[in-house]
Amino acid sequence: MAKKHVMKHLFSTILIILCTALFGFGQNTISVPFPNGFIGNNTGNNSASVTYYLNGAQGVGWHDIRFAQTTNSSIFTQQGNDIPGEVWITDSAGVKHEIPGFIKWRTPSGGNPHTMVFQPAPGTYILATNGYNGSPTYTLDDTKYIGLTKPGATLTISPIPGTVTGNSSTSGLLDALNDILAEQSQLSISGTSVFESEGTAQVSVQLSPATTLEVNVNLQTFSSSALATDDYDSTSLALTFLPGETQKFVDIPITVDTIDEVDEFFWVRLFESTNAAIITSQDSVIISEITLPASHVSTSLTCESDGIVLRWSTDSEHNTSNFFIERSEDGSNWNTIGSIPAQGNSNQLTEYEFKDWDACKRCQNYYRIKLKDLDGAFDYSSLLSSECDQDYDQVYIQPNPASYVAKLYLTLEREEHIEVMMLDLSGKPVKSFGFNGKEGQNIFEIDVQHLKSGTYLLQIHTTRASITERLQVVR
Numbered sequence: 001m002a003k004k005h006v007m008k009h010l011f012s013t014i015l016i017i018l019c020t021a022l023f024g025f026g027q028n029t030i031s032v033p034f035p036n037g038f039i040g041n042n043t044g045n046n047s048a049s050v051t052y053y054l055n056g057a058q059g060v061g062w063h064d065i066r067f068a069q070t071t072n073s074s075i076f077t078q079q080g081n082d083i084p085g086e087v088w089i090t091d092s093a094g095v096k097h098e099i100p101g102f103i104k105w106r107t108p109s110g111g112n113p114h115t116m117v118f119q120p121a122p123g124t125y126i127l128a129t130n131g132y133n134g135s136p137t138y139t140l141d142d143t144k145y146i147g148l149t150k151p152g153a154t155l156t157i158s159p160i161p162g163t164v165t166g167n168s169s170t171s172g173l174l175d176a177l178n179d180i181l182a183e184q185s186q187l188s189i190s191g192t193s194v195f196e197s198e199g200t201a202q203v204s205v206q207l208s209p210a211t212t213l214e215v216n217v218n219l220q221t222f223s224s225s226a227l228a229t230d231d232y233d234s235t236s237l238a239l240t241f242l243p244g245e246t247q248k249f250v251d252i253p254i255t256v257d258t259i260d261e262v263d264e265f266f267w268v269r270l271f272e273s274t275n276a277a278i279i280t281s282q283d284s285v286i287i288s289e290i291t292l293p294a295s296h297v298s299t300s301l302t303c304e305s306d307g308i309v310l311r312w313s314t315d316s317e318h319n320t321s322n323f324f325i326e327r328s329e330d331g332s333n334w335n336t337i338g339s340i341p342a343q344g345n346s347n348q349l350t351e352y353e354f355k356d357w358d359a360c361k362r363c364q365n366y367y368r369i370k371l372k373d374l375d376g377a378f379d380y381s382s383l384l385s386s387e388c389d390q391d392y393d394q395v396y397i398q399p400n401p402a403s404y405v406a407k408l409y410l411t412l413e414r415e416e417h418i419e420v421m422m423l424d425l426s427g428k429p430v431k432s433f434g435f436n437g438k439e440g441q442n443i444f445e446i447d448v449q450h451l452k453s454g455t456y457l458l459q460i461h462t463t464r465a466s467i468t469e470r471l472q473v474v475r
Contacts, residue, residue: 029281030076031068031088032181033274037115038147038157038164039138046105046168048117048145050161052133054089058160060138061092061130064272067103067116067148067177074279075181078174087118087146088272093128096272099140106173107147107155107166113176114153117166118146133161150180184277185211189219189270191283197378199256201232201285203268205248207241207276215241217273219250226264226287231255235268241276254287257426263288299468300395301367301384308359312369312381313351317343319374325354328366331383342371382459382468395460401472404449410442410460421459422446422471430456437462448473 039060040051053059069076069085076083082102089097101120106113125140140146147164149155157164187207194201207215220236221228228234233253241248252268269282299312310325320342326334337358343350359365369381394411410418418437422430430451435444446458453475460467 028072028074028279029068029070029271030074030181030277030279031066031271031273031281032177032184032277033151034065034067034116034148035151036155037065037149038145038155039140040145040147040161040164042119042143042145043163046107046109046117046166048147048164051145051147051157051164052161053155053157054147058132058157059130060133062089062127064088064090064096064274065148066272067118068098075178076174081168083174083177085118087120087148089127089146091127092130095128097125097127099123099125099146101142103148103173103177104145105166105168106176107164109165109167113166113173114150115155115164115166116148116150116173116177117164118148120144120146150176151184181277181279185209185213185215185275186279187215187217187270187273187276188278188280189268189283190280191268191285193286193288194254195288195377196254196256196261199254201252201254201287203250203252203283203285205239205250205270207246210244210246211241211275212243213275214243215274215276217241217270217276217278220269220271221252221285222267222269224264224266224284226266226285228266229255231264231287232266232285252285298470299369299381299384301467302394304355308356308365308367310354310356310367310369310384311352313349314343314346315349317346317350320344321372321374323352323354324370324372325356326368326370327356327359328368329364331366331385334368382457384468395467395469397458397469397471400470401474402446402448403474404447406446406448406471408442408444408446408458408460410437410444412437412439412442412462414439416463418442418444419461420444421461423457423459425455425457446471 036056037054038051039054040048043049054062054065066088067085068088071077082104084102087099091097099120101118103116104119105117107115107117120140120142122142126137127140129136129138147155185207187205190204192201192203217239219239221234226232232255235252239248263286265284265286267282267284270278302309322342323340324336325338327337328334337356338354340352340354365385367384370378372378396409398407400406415438417434419434421432424430451473453473456471456473458469458471
């Protein structure tokens with residue numbers, strides 16, 4: 001099984017690489033926040049006119065301002081004399097906008113650049129304002145500039161609206177932008193790989209170095225070959241790092257089913273952080289399917305004078321290691337009370353037995369049997385329960401296999417009502433019925449002539465025990 005898992009992980013890795021190469025999935029989006037800046041008209045010659053602050057007392061009410069670039073690198077990169085990317089802005093109405101374009105020049109002229117100037121690509125973006133610009137909206141297009149002022153620096157516009165000037169990006173602007181990135185605390189996300197049967201995938205978000213500021217960031221899942229609901233629970237949440245905190249863990253529920261699938265994956269992404277840059281914006285979560293280590297044929301529980309006896313059998317095993325017997329008083333909290341070596345590899349019927357000497361025979365007891373293989377994969381039996389106030393019940397089915405009618409033989413020590421549930425191997429109920437059993441042997445006929453060929457599970461519930469038997473239907 002280990003070799004099979006390696007090949008499946010290799011397939012998922014190749015699929016992730018192909019998606020990245022063909023569609024751009026999986027590339028990293030670096031982003032840094034800017035507390036303020038300006039908007040204004042593109043008047044050419046590295047100059048902007050009729051400029052307003054983005055926020056503050058003389059601003060238009062925009063916030064959560066960031067410059068982002070999707071790249072295979074861990075730092076910002078340049079194309080020609082420009083730095084391509086997007087400016088993310090939340091307008092005064094709370095609407096988020098992603099505006100593509102490029103950083104073209106900087107201000108002031110000479111010295112250390114403190115404001116990066118971004119020119120939008122062709123297109124129209126209408127953002128709500130607080131009205132300070134004399135209008136409830138502001139239209140951004142390639143005739144406008146967006147200024148992004150370095151955290152801790154001050155941009156002065158006087159009067160308002162006014163003119164801002166600078167020089168071109170060929171004079172160390174990329175280095176200045178990456179210096180801003182390096183000076184920020186940085187967020188990154190790490191994915192994981194899990195077996196579907198684990199039911200949960202845990203991803204981690206790291207902040208480095210620790211900061212005295214509160215850091216906020218949003219996390220969201222995105223489907224790829226693994227689909228929301230079918231394979232995992234869609235997750236969208238906000239994370240808060242208090243001063244000094246450096247790591248957060250997020251549990252994402254995984255859908256456990258009986259469908260045989262190849263390995264699948266989905267993305268987890270970070271976006272919209274405050275007081276920190278994002279340097280690793282996304283990673284993958286790989287869900288691996290497990291080939292169950294054995295095929296159970298029957299499981300039963302009986303009460304005897306000196307203990308409770310569990311009996312089960314398998315008709316095939318593959319690299320099996322051990323059976324672990326677990327007991328619970330409430331059906332939720334489990335303790336391992338013993339183990340039995342498994343067959344290892346087998347294609348024939350193998351029967352097992354375990355006696356619980358310490359069971360409270362007058363209590364309600366719950367049992368389940370866990371089978372692990374050599375690679376750590378595991379499977380559980382159906383739930384068994386019993387309250388042993390009298391002798392055990394006996395049950396069997398004849399004929400088995402059956403084509404038209406199967407007879408359920410059940411020997412009882414007293415009169416009681418019996419409930420029977422018939423399930424297919426995926427756990428889906430096929431039919432259910434009940435009957436009032438008498439003391440001694442009871443025979444109940446089960447009509448199977450309308451069922452498809454295959455294996456079915458009969459769960460027989462008495463007041464003292466739950467017994468599971470397999471019924472084979474053939475045509």
